[in-house]
Amino acid sequence: MAVYGGSLAVWHGHCGRVSWSPSRFDSKCFGLGRPRIYLSPSKDVMGRIGCGVRAILQVDVDSRQGLSFGKDTRELDSALGLDVVSEEELREKGFLGMRKTKLVCTIGPSCCSSEELERLALGGMNVARLNMCHNTREWHCEVIRKIKRLNEEKGFCVSVMIDTEGSQIHVIDHGSPSSVKVEEGSVWFFTAKKIDGCLPFTVEANYSGFSEDIEVGDELLIDGGMATFEVIEKIDGDLRCKCTDCGLFLPRAKFSFWRDGKLVKQKYELPTLSPKDWADIDSGITEGVDFIAMSFVNDADEVRNLKTYISTKSTKPIGVLAKIESLEALRKLGDIVEASDGIMIARGDLGVEIPLEHIPAVQKEITSICRQLNKPVIVASQLLESMVEYPTPTRAEVADVSEAVRQYADGLMLSGESAIGLYGEKALSILRMTSNRMESWSRQENRQSNLWPRQVGVALPDRIAEQICNCAVEMANNLGVDSIFVYTKHGQMASLLSRNRPYSPIFAFTDTDSTRMALNLRWGVTPLLLNLTDDIEANVAKSISVLKAKGVVGEGDSILVVSDVTPESRATSTAFQSIQIKTVS
Numbered sequence: 001m002a003v004y005g006g007s008l009a010v011w012h013g014h015c016g017r018v019s020w021s022p023s024r025f026d027s028k029c030f031g032l033g034r035p036r037i038y039l040s041p042s043k044d045v046m047g048r049i050g051c052g053v054r055a056i057l058q059v060d061v062d063s064r065q066g067l068s069f070g071k072d073t074r075e076l077d078s079a080l081g082l083d084v085v086s087e088e089e090l091r092e093k094g095f096l097g098m099r100k101t102k103l104v105c106t107i108g109p110s111c112c113s114s115e116e117l118e119r120l121a122l123g124g125m126n127v128a129r130l131n132m133c134h135n136t137r138e139w140h141c142e143v144i145r146k147i148k149r150l151n152e153e154k155g156f157c158v159s160v161m162i163d164t165e166g167s168q169i170h171v172i173d174h175g176s177p178s179s180v181k182v183e184e185g186s187v188w189f190f191t192a193k194k195i196d197g198c199l200p201f202t203v204e205a206n207y208s209g210f211s212e213d214i215e216v217g218d219e220l221l222i223d224g225g226m227a228t229f230e231v232i233e234k235i236d237g238d239l240r241c242k243c244t245d246c247g248l249f250l251p252r253a254k255f256s257f258w259r260d261g262k263l264v265k266q267k268y269e270l271p272t273l274s275p276k277d278w279a280d281i282d283s284g285i286t287e288g289v290d291f292i293a294m295s296f297v298n299d300a301d302e303v304r305n306l307k308t309y310i311s312t313k314s315t316k317p318i319g320v321l322a323k324i325e326s327l328e329a330l331r332k333l334g335d336i337v338e339a340s341d342g343i344m345i346a347r348g349d350l351g352v353e354i355p356l357e358h359i360p361a362v363q364k365e366i367t368s369i370c371r372q373l374n375k376p377v378i379v380a381s382q383l384l385e386s387m388v389e390y391p392t393p394t395r396a397e398v399a400d401v402s403e404a405v406r407q408y409a410d411g412l413m414l415s416g417e418s419a420i421g422l423y424g425e426k427a428l429s430i431l432r433m434t435s436n437r438m439e440s441w442s443r444q445e446n447r448q449s450n451l452w453p454r455q456v457g458v459a460l461p462d463r464i465a466e467q468i469c470n471c472a473v474e475m476a477n478n479l480g481v482d483s484i485f486v487y488t489k490h491g492q493m494a495s496l497l498s499r500n501r502p503y504s505p506i507f508a509f510t511d512t513d514s515t516r517m518a519l520n521l522r523w524g525v526t527p528l529l530l531n532l533t534d535d536i537e538a539n540v541a542k543s544i545s546v547l548k549a550k551g552v553v554g555e556g557d558s559i560l561v562v563s564d565v566t567p568e569s570r571a572t573s574t575a576f577q578s579i580q581i582k583t584v585s
């Protein structure tokens with residue numbers, strides 16, 4: 001191990017096992033200049049921060065130095081918000097058995113009663129998603145209230161996400177309330193004019209400009225290939241099209257036009273957020289949702305605008321996730337990821353805009369950019385599609401889920417499988433078991449995570465926090481600690497630890513409810529509520545003793561502790577950050 005100075009001391013852990021010896025560390029400066037990071041086995045040096053020291057790595061290697069625990073934990077117990085599902089999982093499977101990949105379920109008619117929601121929560125649902133495309137606003141509000149009630153009354157920790165309808169050209173009416181078969185050679189009339197009643201072979205589009213820039217000879221794809229037409233005549237804004245590849249017309253099917261094998265980019269004037277979307281967002285803010293997923297994002301400004309709007313309207317932070325589901329969004333991916341609080345890879349609509357065979361590579365690229373930029377990412381759509389109807393998934397679906405887990409996506413999402421499917425709970429259990437299996441395989445096979453993270457912080461304190469988290473995870477992996485504890489107000493430190501995808505679970509203690517709910521989407525993080533004080537040692541002692549009293553942490557467990565609680569009494573520039581290794585005695 002070497003430490004050298006400058007304005008920022010950098011700690012190099014070497015690969016393989018690190019042998020810890022207190023005599024190798026002391027609190028004097030290492031190397032050249034004045035390092036800002038100290039290594040010390042003694043907690044006495046903790047008091048010396050303030051003289052330019054940014055961080056202290058306190059290494060408690062001797063189990064005899066273990067903490068003495070408070071005697072009466074009853075009062076503390078009630079203060080610690082460890083959700084019932086994580087507690088049970090920890091009790092049953094131990095630290096390494098805890099699932100790291102987060103699960104998102106779309107709530108629909110198949111799973112909207114309190115009993116059904118409770119079963120999903122027990123089955124591992126971390127985030128409930130409400131797609132505002134469907135059903136009424138009142139229906140969605142009612143579901144949100146049920147989830148919040150379950151959290152409060154039954155000790156779950158399920159975050160709520162609403163997903164905007166967004167603007168896209170789609171079918172309003174194709175003459176039938178359900179799907180319609182389209183025969184090859186049949187000729188159909190596409191119009192934006194209001195149709196009274198049902199006319200055979202007539203399709204009503206939701207937007208009058210749907211055929212702008214479209215020429216005779218162009219190809220019209222329904223839902224990215226459910227059926228294909230050739231435009232044979234253009235009359236005013238209406239199109240007469242002949243089916244060239246038979247298939248199905250589903251309700252609200254989406255259009256895309258192609259010319260010479262390329263998507264025709266239509267410059268239509270539909271805003272990303274319609275008046276209805278804004279009203280849905282307002283109601284989401286009122287209901288206290290944790291995330292808003294923005295459909296059909298085109299650029300980073302749209303995300304920033306929504307974030308600004310939320311910050312003026314909402315008393316608590318709400319994460320804005322950008323859904324990547326268009327060619328336009330793919331072109332501006334980096335900017336959009338940077339502007340967002342997270343990303344959803346909306347493979348359903350993305351598959352309408354790009355050839356299907358491009359989806360796997362694009363998914364890989366998006367997950368990797370998100371990890372580099374430290375934003376949570378959800379892989380969505382058709383993960384277990386066959387389970388909408390059948391009680392068992394296809395092998396190919398399980399392989400697709402496994403690949404998303406292997407790519408270290410933060411979250412996996414069920415759509416129709418839970419919303420309208422017959423086997424929603426079973427689909428959730430397939431996601432859970434597949435995640436667990438793939439995570440342990442990844443851990444066993446490639447012992448070393450090979451991300452060399454790009455630096456995301458710009459200001460020095462942020463860069464230091466990032467270095468501490470990178471090093472902390474390397475230490476945790478090399479030492480094989482049982483778990484990582486992090487004390488965090490805004491979740492930044494917890495997310496930086498998660499970004500490194502450690503082997504051990506991360507327990508993130510926060511005193512802020514919105515931070516807890518936001519961390520629910522982060523890979524490997526179990527967020528807990530705890531009253532934090534300026535005294536880091538007291539926070540650590542309190543959390544360990546409460547978990548010990550619950551019987552989920554026991555003697556001999558080793559915990560790597562990371563803290564970034566900034567004492568209110570100090571200047572914010574001297575954030576107090578530390579790494580310690582504790583052995584529970």
Ligand SMILES: Nc1ncnc2c1ncn2[C@@H]1O[C@H](COP(=O)(O)OP(=O)(O)O)[C@@H](O)[C@H]1O
Binds near residue numbers: 107108134135415417
């Ligand atoms: N709140 C809801 N009410 C009724 N049906 C819903 C609801 N949410 C989702 N669904 C149904 O589940 C299907 C899958 O959901 P999702 O993937 O979110 O929507 P979409 O298929 O429109 O992209 C939808 O096509 C719709 O039929």
Ligand SMILES: C=C(OP(=O)(O)O)C(=O)O
Binds near residue numbers: 325348
């Ligand atoms: C998740 C998606 O969005 P939605 O279900 O709202 O169409 C998708 O297109 O894959």
Ligand SMILES: [K+]
Binds near residue numbers: 133166
């Ligand atoms: K949507």
Ligand SMILES: [Mg+2]
Binds near residue numbers: 295325
């Ligand atoms: Mg979509």
